[in-house]
Amino acid sequence: MKTAGVDVGAKFAKVVILKDGQVIARAKMLVGFDVLKSASEVFETALKDAGLSRNDIQRVVATGMGRNTVLQKPPINADEAVSEVVADAAGAYQVVPTVKTVIDVGAEEGRGIKVEGGKVKDFVINERCAAGAGTFVEAMARALEVKVEDMGPLSIKSANTIPMNAQCCVFAESEVVSLIHSKISKEDIAKAIHDAIAGRISSMVLRVGVEKDVVLIGGCALNPGFRPPLEKELHTSIIVPDFPEYVSALGAAVIAANPMR
Amino acid sequence: MKMTQAEVKTQEYWRWPEYRRTVSEKDWRNASILTAGVDIGSVGSKATILVDGELYAYSVMRTGGVSQDTAVKVTTWALEGTDLEIGKLHYIVGTGYGRVNVPFAKKTITEIACHARGAHYIYGPTVRTVLDIGGQDCKAIRCDEKGKVLSFLMNDKCAAGTGRGLEVFADLISVPIQELGKVSLNVDQEPSPVSNTCVIFAKAESLALLRQGWPKERVAAAYHAAMADRIVDLLTRVGIEKDFVITGGVAKNTGIVQRLERILKIKPLEPKMDPILAGALGAGLFAKALYEKEQGLR
Amino acid sequence: MKAHYGYKDGSGDYFIIVDTDKCNGCGKCVEACPYHVLELIPNEYDIEGGTMAVVKEEHRKKIKYSCAPCKPVAGERKLPCVLACEPRAITHSW
Numbered sequence: 001m002k003t004a005g006v007d008v009g010a011k012f013a014k015v016v017i018l019k020d021g022q023v024i025a026r027a028k029m030l031v032g033f034d035v036l037k038s039a040s041e042v043f044e045t046a047l048k049d050a051g052l053s054r055n056d057i058q059r060v061v062a063t064g065m066g067r068n069t070v071l072q073k074p075p076i077n078a079d080e081a082v083s084e085v086v087a088d089a090a091g092a093y094q095v096v097p098t099v100k101t102v103i104d105v106g107a108e109e110g111r112g113i114k115v116e117g118g119k120v121k122d123f124v125i126n127e128r129c130a131a132g133a134g135t136f137v138e139a140m141a142r143a144l145e146v147k148v149e150d151m152g153p154l155s156i157k158s159a160n161t162i163p164m165n166a167q168c169c170v171f172a173e174s175e176v177v178s179l180i181h182s183k184i185s186k187e188d189i190a191k192a193i194h195d196a197i198a199g200r201i202s203s204m205v206l207r208v209g210v211e212k213d214v215v216l217i218g219g220c221a222l223n224p225g226f227r228p229p230l231e232k233e234l235h236t237s238i239i240v241p242d243f244p245e246y247v248s249a250l251g252a253a254v255i256a257a258n259p260m261r
Numbered sequence: 262m263k264m265t266q267a268e269v270k271t272q273e274y275w276r277w278p279e280y281r282r283t284v285s286e287k288d289w290r291n292a293s294i295l296t297a298g299v300d301i302g303s304v305g306s307k308a309t310i311l312v313d314g315e316l317y318a319y320s321v322m323r324t325g326g327v328s329q330d331t332a333v334k335v336t337t338w339a340l341e342g343t344d345l346e347i348g349k350l351h352y353i354v355g356t357g358y359g360r361v362n363v364p365f366a367k368k369t370i371t372e373i374a375c376h377a378r379g380a381h382y383i384y385g386p387t388v389r390t391v392l393d394i395g396g397q398d399c400k401a402i403r404c405d406e407k408g409k410v411l412s413f414l415m416n417d418k419c420a421a422g423t424g425r426g427l428e429v430f431a432d433l434i435s436v437p438i439q440e441l442g443k444v445s446l447n448v449d450q451e452p453s454p455v456s457n458t459c460v461i462f463a464k465a466e467s468l469a470l471l472r473q474g475w476p477k478e479r480v481a482a483a484y485h486a487a488m489a490d491r492i493v494d495l496l497t498r499v500g501i502e503k504d505f506v507i508t509g510g511v512a513k514n515t516g517i518v519q520r521l522e523r524i525l526k527i528k529p530l531e532p533k534m535d536p537i538l539a540g541a542l543g544a545g546l547f548a549k550a551l552y553e554k555e556q557g558l559r
Numbered sequence: 560m561k562a563h564y565g566y567k568d569g570s571g572d573y574f575i576i577v578d579t580d581k582c583n584g585c586g587k588c589v590e591a592c593p594y595h596v597l598e599l600i601p602n603e604y605d606i607e608g609g610t611m612a613v614v615k616e617e618h619r620k621k622i623k624y625s626c627a628p629c630k631p632v633a634g635e636r637k638l639p640c641v642l643a644c645e646p647r648a649i650t651h652s653w
Contacts, residue, residue, distance in 0.1 A: 033469060114633075122632040128569035130461040139461070167620045168568070169461050170420035170429060171397065178326060203627040371603050410604045414563035414574065418620035421568070459569040491567070498563060498574070498652075 002052065003059045005252025006043060006076055007087065008066030011107035011134070012219060013039045014246050015046040017057070018253040025050035026246050035066045036073060043076050059256040063087035063248055065108075082255055084248055085113055085123045091251025092215045093118030095241040100211040103230070103238070104248065105201060105220035107134040112205035122208040130169040132200050134220045139169045140193045143176040144186055151190050152225030158191035172196075190225065198229035205234065214238045217247040275428035277305075277438050277510070281320035281338050284534070287312050289343070294552055295350050297339070298544025299332055299366060300375065301357035304396020304424055305510055306331045307541040308339040310350075314549045316382075318343055319538055328362035336365075352552035354544040358397065358417075370547050372540050373402060373413050379543030380506050381408035384530045389502040392492065392521075392529075393539065394511035396424040399492060401499045408543075412499045420460040422491040424511050429460055430484050433467060434477045442516030445481035452479050454487035457494075463487055481516070489520035496525075506530045508539035560604050564614035565622040565652070573623040574652040575614050575640075581648035584610035591643035596625045612649065626651065 002024075007014040008031065017025040027049060029042035047053060054075055062070045062078035063086075070076040084104070092102045093115060102113040110126040110133050126132040130139065141148045162184060166172040172193075179189050214236055220226050221244035231238050241247060289295060292312045300307045301324060310318045320339035325331045332355070336347060347353075347365070355363025356375040363369065380391040381404075391402040398417030404410050420426045431438040455470070456462040463484060470480050505527050511517055512532065522528050565574035579602060589597045589612060596618045602611040618625045629638055630653075640649050 033472070124632050126570060128459060128462065130459055130569070132570070135461060165617065165620075167418045168420050169459075170425060181326060200621070200624050203624040206628040207630055207632050209631065209633075374603055410560055412561040412563075415619070416566045418566035419568045456569070458567065462569065494572075495567060498572075499561070 001257055002057050003061070003253045003256035004043070004046070004057050005087070005249040005254070005256060006039060006060060006062045006064075006067075006070055006078060007084075007246075007249035007252060008035060008039050008062065008064040008069060009106050009219075010065050010109070012245065013042045013064075013066070014249040015043050016246050016249040016253045017046050017050045017052070018250070018257060021257070023250065026243060028245065031066065035069045039066065039070050040075050059259065061087075061252040061256040063252045079256070082252060084109075085111060085120055085125070087248045087251035087255065088217065089113055089115045089120045089251065090118060090254045091247035091249070092217060092241075094250055094254050095247060096213055096215050096239055098213045099215045101205065101208070101214040103201065103205055103214065103216045104218040105133055105216070105226070106218045109133055110201050110204060112201075112208045114208040114211070124204050124207045126201070126204045131167055131172065132197070132204075136169055136172070136197055137193065137220070137223065139173060140176055143173040144180070144189060146186060146190070151193070152223040154187050155190035155194045155225035156228065158185070158187040160188045160191065161195065162188055162192040164192050164196040194225040195229045198226070198233050202230060202233035210234050210236055212236060216240045217244040219245045221245065274431040274435055274437050276323075279320075279322040281318070281341060283318040283343055285312065285315060285317045287315065287317060289317065289345050294352075294549050295345070296545050296548035296552060297336060297347075297350050297353045298375070298541040298546070298548060299336055299353065299355050299357075299363045300372065300540035300544060301328050301332055301355070301362040302396055302540070303358040303398070305537065306335045306357070307538055308335040309538055309541040309545045310339050310343070310345065311542075311545040311549060314546060316534065316538075316542065316545075319535070319541065321535070321537055329364050332363040332365070352548040352555075354548040354551065356540055356544045367548075368551060370544060373400065373410055373415070375540045375543030375547065376400065376508060377402050377404040377410050377543065378408045378546050379539035379541070380404075380508050382542050382546060383508070383532050383534055383536060383539055384504065384506045387504040388506050388530070390496070390499075390505045391539075392496060392505070392507045393509040394423065394492065394507065394517070395509040399423055399495060401496045403499050403502065414495060414499050416495055419458075421458055421463065422488055422495070424509070426460045426463070426488065427511065427514065429464060430467070430481070433464055434471070434480060436477060436481070439513075441481060442485070442514035442518070444478055445485040445516035446519060447478040448482045451486060452483045454490055455483045457487035457491040485514075485516040485520055489517055489524060492517070492521060493524050501525060501527065503527060504530050506532070508536045510537045512536035562613065563652075564619045566620060570623070572652055573626075575622060575626070576650045576652060577612055577614075578648045579604060579611045581646040582611045583646055583648075584612070585645070586610075586612070587643040587645070588612050588640040588649055591639040593639060594625055594628065596622070597640060623653075
């Protein structure tokens with residue numbers, strides 16, 4: 001059985017194609033002004049990689065902020081749309097069957113999910129505040145004049161803890177500038193930024209309770225500077241699976257393969 | 262401190278002009294009580310010099326990196342040209358963002374209390390609701406006929422609904438911040454507001470609108486509409502009772518003021534002097550009261 | 560006087576409200592809070608003086624996060640600060 005999961009996020013659209021429980025293709029692309037167009041393009045790319053056409057796919061499930069954009073719209077023609085929380089749980093369970101807590105941090109939203117047997121038990125969403133998700137790291141990278149992908153590696157080099165007062169992206173940018181003027185090193189500032197966002201995410205996850213195994217997914221999981229402060233705040237080790245940004249799309253594909261769930 | 266055109270190579274749209282003024286003809290040498298109020302905000306710093314409880318001179322400038330230095334600068338500047346020196350002042354009260362940033366102040370009083378007091382001075386004793394839209398925060402204050410605070414709400418986490426949000430926007434559409442309000446009113450029909458809860462998202466939405474071909478005026482209107490909506494939300498939490506007044510730098514933005522009036526259906530009172538001075542004025546007035554108490558004159 | 564400490568952002572409205580007319584400055588809420596969010600300061604709004612409970616400055620702009628651990632998604636909600644306050648001066652808006 002071949003299914004596909006399409007995760008139309010705030011920043012990236014991700015597609016996973018599943019054949020009898022095995023991932024046979026993955027693709028991701030930036031979402032432009034025309035959401036449907038971007039999602040469709042990345043879908044076509046994944047199909048091409050797998051050497052398949054849309055007709056070969058029995059069922060497509062969509063998730064993410066823009067999931068309704070592709071619901072029953074060609075060429076994707078998603079059969080069903082599920083919430084990110086449900087997709088996250090299914091995807092995390094697929095890659096780490098012992099998962100009990102999922103932390104998903106994307107571009108604009110952060111989620112904490114309690115999972116039992118692959119199903120959602122409790123969840124908390126940190127919605128639409130740029131300081132709670134990936135947008136914060138990007139904005140701070142600009143203020144630091146550093147490439148986004150260098151933020152994590154920089155932060156790991158620091159052993160210092162400098163608290164950040166600003167809670168808003170806009171004010172944090174000014175704070176970073178004044179930290180630079182105070183001759184604080186970029187490594188220390190990068191760490192402060194990661195500590196700040198980890199503090200916010202972990203206090204939200206505490207609302208669902210932390211139980212092992214804890215799995216971190218979403219685009220931010222690709223950032224090596226994310227896990228250490230989160231582990232410190234939550235006093236537990238955290239698993240980051242391969243291709244963490246695709247886990248939600250994978251979950252959607254898994255759900256597509258098991259419609260009776 | 263005075264902005265010269267030569268100083269800026271490319272125009273910084275967010276940089277509002279700094280200024281000082283002497284507003285009274287009084288001779289301070291004949292006065293009994295000379296006080297000063299210094300309000301160090303996170304974005305703007307203000308100093309007022311009061312002669313027997315009446316506004317004599319003031320200055321408004323951008324808060325620099327070291328707020329203690331700014332405190333000295335803004336106070337000295339307010340005195341410039343008056344041949345009155347700091348040493349001759351009987352009592353100075355500091356206020357503003359964070360605890361003590363005015364090292365030479367005898368006392369620090371919370372900005373909420375100072376704003377209520379200053380609003381009464383600027384607008385009169387009928388004031389019952391004060392909305393202060395500052396550079397980095399937004400305050401809603403309910404007070405009684407004496408200017409005593411009955412209830413307040415302060416929102417200082419978020420750039421949305423603050424002057425800082427407007428600065429970001431001025432930069433985005435390349436319009437000097439002093440003209441932003443006027444520009445936003447230059448529309449035939451009010452467009453739908455952009456996100457009112459996050460400047461980052463509002464900025465992204467505004468960019469998309471500009472790309473779609475919306476004129477600057479329309480995008481400005483959408484942003485101002487969002488900001489007004491958000492402010493009303495916060496005001497409603499403490500409740501609004503007439504007379505309603507607006508203080509803080511953003512009180513000079515007609516785009517916000519008119520929209521607030523439209524939504525609340527209450528006309529805010531017209532200020533008799535610069536509303537950005539409310540905090541510093543209140544501080545200066547408290548300074549007078551405290552001095553009188555100290556001297557046993559009360 | 561009702562003092563609202565907190566903010567509204569993209570995800571919602573979060574305010575801790577202290578009614579200083581009811582607050583007797585006993586400080587039980589300060590002790591009860593496991594995250595040291597509250598403190599007692601002199602009451603500057605009342606000529607009577609005395610002390611009043613406030614949200615510490617550094618917590619005002621992140622109150623959602625500071626209080627999050629006391630607000631579990633599942634299970635009973637027991638806010639230590641609210642429970643500790645006899646005159647019922649303190650409330651949470653969320």
